[in-house]
Amino acid sequence: MGKLMSMTGVGRAQFKGDRFRITALIRSVNGKGLEISVRTPRELAVYDKEIRSLVKGAVHRGSVQVSVDVEFVKVKPAVRIEDLAEVVDEIVASTKRLGLSISDDLTLQLAFKFYNPLVAEEDLVQSEEFKSRLFETLKAALRDFLKSREQEGENLKRDIENSLNRLEELLKQVELKKDELTQRLVERLKEKAKKLLGEGFEKNPLLVQEIKLLLERSDVNEEVERLKSHIALFREELEKGSPVGKKLEFVAQEMLREVNTMGNKLPDLFPLNVEMKAEVDKIRQQVANVE
Numbered sequence: 001m002g003k004l005m006s007m008t009g010v011g012r013a014q015f016k017g018d019r020f021r022i023t024a025l026i027r028s029v030n031g032k033g034l035e036i037s038v039r040t041p042r043e044l045a046v047y048d049k050e051i052r053s054l055v056k057g058a059v060h061r062g063s064v065q066v067s068v069d070v071e072f073v074k075v076k077p078a079v080r081i082e083d084l085a086e087v088v089d090e091i092v093a094s095t096k097r098l099g100l101s102i103s104d105d106l107t108l109q110l111a112f113k114f115y116n117p118l119v120a121e122e123d124l125v126q127s128e129e130f131k132s133r134l135f136e137t138l139k140a141a142l143r144d145f146l147k148s149r150e151q152e153g154e155n156l157k158r159d160i161e162n163s164l165n166r167l168e169e170l171l172k173q174v175e176l177k178k179d180e181l182t183q184r185l186v187e188r189l190k191e192k193a194k195k196l197l198g199e200g201f202e203k204n205p206l207l208v209q210e211i212k213l214l215l216e217r218s219d220v221n222e223e224v225e226r227l228k229s230h231i232a233l234f235r236e237e238l239e240k241g242s243p244v245g246k247k248l249e250f251v252a253q254e255m256l257r258e259v260n261t262m263g264n265k266l267p268d269l270f271p272l273n274v275e276m277k278a279e280v281d282k283i284r285q286q287v288a289n290v291e
Contacts, residue, residue, distance in 0.1 A: 002241020005291040006152035007031065007062035011145025015137045019124065021071040022134055024141035026055070028149070030289060031063035040068040043125045044134070051138060058142055060243035061291045068138070072124070149291070157238065160286045164231060167255075167279045170272055171231075174262065175224060181268040182218045186211055220262045220269075227258040234283075245290035252284045 010027040036052050036059075055064055091107055124130055189211060190202070234251045237244050259280055263273035 001239050002244075003150055004153040004157045004238065004244070005146075005149045005242035006156055006289050007149070007245070007291050008152055008289060009145050009149035011141045011143065011148055013137045013140035013144060015133050017073075017133065019073050020130065020133075021073070022137045023069045023071075024137045025067040026064065026138075026141045026145040028059070028062040028064040028145070031061060034059060034061055035063045036066065037064070038066045038068075040066075041070050044068060044070065046126065047131070047134065050135070054135070054138060054142065058146060059291075061245060066138075068134070070125075153242065153290070156286050156289055160238065160283055163279045163282045163286070164235065167276060167283075168231060170276045170279065171224065171227060173272055174220070174269060174276075177269075177272070178220055178224070178266065181266055182215065184268060185214055185218055185266075189214055218266050220265050223258045223262045223265070227255060227262075230255045230258065242291040245287060248287045248290055249284070252280060252287050256280045256284070 007030045008028060011025070013024050015022040034056065036055050038048050038051050040048065040051070051066055051068075055066060088107060095102055095107075230251055234248065234255070237247050237251065256277070259273065259276045263269055263277075
């Protein structure tokens with residue numbers, strides 16, 4: 001038995017480190033197919049394709065929006081003597097080429113001025129550490145997102161099963177009443193014929209033929225059996241779990257077709273037919289949210 005997933009859901013996750021903080025938000029609404037939009041800072045554009053691939057591997061249907069925010073923490077690390085010495089050497093070499101001579105104090109002041117131990121944000125974003133933390137956070141948000149979809153899917157399944165149960169109850173009532181209702185149509189036809197034809201109307205060949213046609217037109221046995229079959233198929237597909245939304249939509253449409261045909265063939269099914277339509281409409285509305 002598979003899990004039924006809703007197309008709507010939301011998931012969040014956050015990473016807080018010494019040098020950067022990452023916040024990931026994934027949310028979705030209904031959609032005919034799968035649409036993924038990714039909103040990230042400009043520096044993260046390099047990861048766009050991988051982010052889409054991550055989501056696509058877990059989601060089959062819906063309009064999904066992925067948002068990532070990054071906050072860089074400006075923490076100046078300790079001075080590395082080796083790096084500072086390189087800057088001093090560059091300053092000394094440059095002054096010699098220019099034929100200048102400056103004191104050691106001034107050289108050191110310039111070295112500290114030009115020495116920048118901070119890692120550029122662009123370089124940090126492309127580091128293995130950042131990428132690892134980014135996708136850890138995205139995966140955590142995705143898990144939260146899928147859990148949200150699953151919980152909503154359970155609610156949808158419960159509501160759908162309630163409507164299916166009620167529809168089956170109504171269908172049983174149709175089976176019990178259909179012959180009686182058909183006979184009622186025949187009796188009304190006979191009453192009309194009696195008024196028009198008088199005594200001996202029952203032997204009139206036109207009436208006999210009309211009754212035969214009426215019985216054929218009002219026979220809903222095929223629709224009843226087909227609706228039973230559709231309900232059974234619907235339950236079977238429902239238990240398979242997502243992605244099954246599109247197929248359930250099709251089966252629900254066929255269920256509505258049979259209910260409408262019953263009402264057209266046997267008008268006296270009212271108000272049973274109205275209740276059946278209402279339950280099928282509920283099912284269709286719920287199925288529209290299923291992945």
